Amino acid sequence: MTNKQAAIHIIKQLHRHGFQALLAGGCVRDMLLGRRANDYDVATDAKPPDVIKLFRRTLNVGAKFGVVIVLIENRQVEVATFRTEADYSDGRHPGSVEFASAAEDASRRDFTINGMFYDPLRKEVIDHVNGQADLKRQIIRTIGEPAERFAEDYLRMLRAIRFSTQLGFPIEPTTWSAVCRYAKEITNISGERIAIELEDILAHPNRAAGASMLIESGLAKAVFSGFTGNQAKLSIDILSQLPKRLDFPLALAALFAGCETQFAIECCEVLKLSKNQNNHIKSLLIDRGKLLDEEMSLAALKKILAKPYFWDLFELQKAIRKATDQNITALTKLRKRIKALGDVDLQPKPLLNGHDLIRLGAIPGPALGQLAEEMYIAQLEGALQTPQQAEEWARHWLQKYTTHY
Ligand code: ATP
Ligand code: MG
Numbered sequence: 069m070t071n072k073q074a075a076i077h078i079i080k081q082l083h084r085h086g087f088q089a090l091l092a093g094g095c096v097r098d099m100l101l102g103r104r105a106n107d108y109d110v111a112t113d114a115k116p117p118d119v120i121k122l123f124r125r126t127l128n129v130g131a132k133f134g135v136v137i138v139l140i141e142n143r144q145v146e147v148a149t150f151r152t153e154a155d156y157s158d159g160r161h162p163g164s165v166e167f168a169s170a171a172e173d174a175s176r177r178d179f180t181i182n183g184m185f186y187d188p189l190r191k192e193v194i195d196h197v198n199g200q201a202d203l204k205r206q207i208i209r210t211i212g213e214p215a216e217r218f219a220e221d222y223l224r225m226l227r228a229i230r231f232s233t234q235l236g237f238p239i240e241p242t243t244w245s246a247v248c249r250y251a252k253e254i255t256n257i258s259g260e261r262i263a264i265e266l267e268d269i270l271a272h273p274n275r276a277a278g279a280s281m282l283i284e285s286g287l288a289k290a291v292f293s294g295f296t297g298n299q300a301k302l303s304i305d306i307l308s309q310l311p312k313r314l315d316f317p318l319a320l321a322a323l324f325a326g327c328e329t330q331f332a333i334e335c336c337e338v339l340k341l342s343k344n345q346n347n348h349i350k351s352l353l354i355d356r357g358k359l360l361d362e363e364m365s366l367a368a369l370k371k372i373l374a375k376p377y378f379w380d381l382f383e384l385q386k387a388i389r390k391a392t393d394q395n396i397t398a399l400t401k402l403r404k405r406i407k408a409l410g411d412v413d414l415q416p417k418p419l420l421n422g423h424d425l426i427r428l429g430a431i432p433g434p435a436l437g438q439l440a441e442e443m444y445i446a447q448l449e450g451a452l453q454t455p456q457q458a459e460e461w462a463r464h465w466l467q468k469y470t471t472h473y
Contacts, residue, residue: 074143075108076188081122082147083189087114088170090185090194092148097181100193100203101235110138110147111173111185119147133165152176153220171196178217178224179231180209206237214246222253225287226265233269233278244285251286262291263339270319276308279323292335299326302391309387317341317348318380321356325388329353351377352384359385360398367448373406374414418444419458428459429466439465 069077075091082089091099092111099105112119116131125139134149150173151165170185174196177183183197193200197211208231210217210224218224225247232239239247254262269278282288283300306322324332332353336346358364358372359382372378382399389396420428420443422436430436443462446452452461 069141069143071108071143071145072105074138074140075110075145077140078110078123078138078145078147079112079188082110082112082114082119085114085118085122087112087118089114089147090170090187092173092185093177093182096184096186096193097199097203099186100184100200108145110145111150111170112147113150113167113170114147115149115167119149134167170194175211177211178221178227180211181231181235181237183211202240206235207240208232208235208237208243209240210243210246214243215250218246218250218253222250223257223261223265225250225254225285226257226262226269229278229281229285229287230265230268232281233272233274236274236277239281247285247287252290254287254290259338259340263341266291266339267316267319270307270323271314271316273312275310275319276304279307280304291338294331295324295327295335299324302326305391306384306387309390311383314383315348315380317345317377318352318384321349321352321380321384322387324349324353325356325384348377348380351375352381355381356384356388359402362398362401364402365445366450367445369402369405370409370412370414370448373409416447419447419452419455420462424455424459425462428462430462435469439469 072095075095079089079091089110089112092109095105095108114122116128116134116136119136119138120126120128120131123138123140127137127139127144129135129137134151136147138145138147150168150170152168152172153165153176174183174185177197180197180199180202182199183195184199185194186192187194202209208228210228228239228243228247231237238244266282269275269282272278279288283304288300289296303323303326306325307319310318310322320336321332324335327335329350333346333350336349341349355372355375361368364372372381375381382403386396386399389399418440422432422440425436425439426432430439439462442465443452443458446461447458452458
């Protein structure tokens with residue numbers, strides 16, 4: 069069963085019990101555009117307790133706000149009661165919800181193209197907000213006065229850019245001026261919510277257009293204070309040179325490629341990313357530039373290749389070179405060297421361990437660490453291939469060490 073079939077199954081069941089039930093929001097937009105929808109949301113006049121009673125398996129995630137998740141086979145469908153959202157006192161979450169008509173539910177939604185319903189049983193679009201016309205015109209426009217709608221929830225400014233990026237539709241001029249005018253207010257929104265929209269913008273192949281709107285509107289500067297000017301322009305060019313598909317950390321590293329690493333890391337803190345994502349970004353920024361060393365030793369190459377984000381680093385470096393009109397010969401050579409390595413073990417077990425070295429006469433302490441590191445480099449270089457060779461090499465090293473000190 070697909071998500072869509074599960075949603076239609078739920079709609080039929082609600083109908084049978086005398087309720088109105090429709091597909092709502094993003095999935096209607098995507099169906100009309102002939103795109104595959106992410107998720108199929110159902111909107112209904114049934115109240116959460118009715119929905120919970122009608123289906124065997126439900127998750128009560130936000131019945132207070134009128135939302136119940138219905139589980140059908142292995143699918144989850146969000147079933148939301150038609151509602152208005154009143155009292156946005158903090159520009160973040162609605163203070164309260166009131167159950168309402170379908171028309172009122174449409175008008176609380178963000179953009180006209182996201183405000184339509186579809187009745188799958190009658191095969192009919194229900195459009196209270198002129199969404200179909202804007203879908204034909206290919207524009208992103210708020211439902212109602214943009215300034216008012218943004219003041220209710222400033223995240224909508226980022227969402228406007230997100231939909232514009234994903235769909236390739238421009239933002240309608242009045243909506244756009246309001247984004248620019250209220251960009252500073254984005255700081256009222258939590259970093260986590262900002263990160264979700266930002267990821268959708270920057271992970272999309274059309275990310276350079278998205279970044280350029282973020283910068284032009286002043287949203288980028290507001291989210292990442294101090295991020296302006298030339299750095300920002302360079303980021304757009306770098307983002308446009310990245311591969312189509314990528315992970316959010318690579319996109320963020322590219323966004324900040326023109327900045328000092330410490331500044332970039334501080335900017336990313338705003339987004340409250342996971343430790344893993346932060347480390348990923350940090351290592352890309354710290355290591356940028358390293359791949360351009362054509363004289364890189366075999367050991368250094370193996371070490372950097374063994375890093376988990378090596379290929380992201382490669383793509384980032386390539387994008388930086390291209391965006392700044394510099395050749396990528398060093399990277400092409402590097403790729404050839406890597407290919408020539410075949411499937412060699414990048415992180416082999418050291419030929420001798422600490423105990424072995426102590427047995428050979430090394431004294432525990434920093435010198436032992438130094439010996440082990442140098443021996444491992446010789447191993448990665450291919451100079452040492454057997455424990456016997458390593459032993460001989462270590463004895464020699466220890467002799468030199470002892471005579472020196
Ligand atoms: P996607 O296909 O990427 O999931 P979507 O349109 O479904 O896009 P969601 O974020 O999943 O977007 O939200 C579902 C629907 O809920 C939207 O289409 C819109 O009607 C409404 N909506 C979501 N967030 C807001 C918001 N901040 N303000 C007003 N309406 C919103
Ligand atoms: Mg959705």
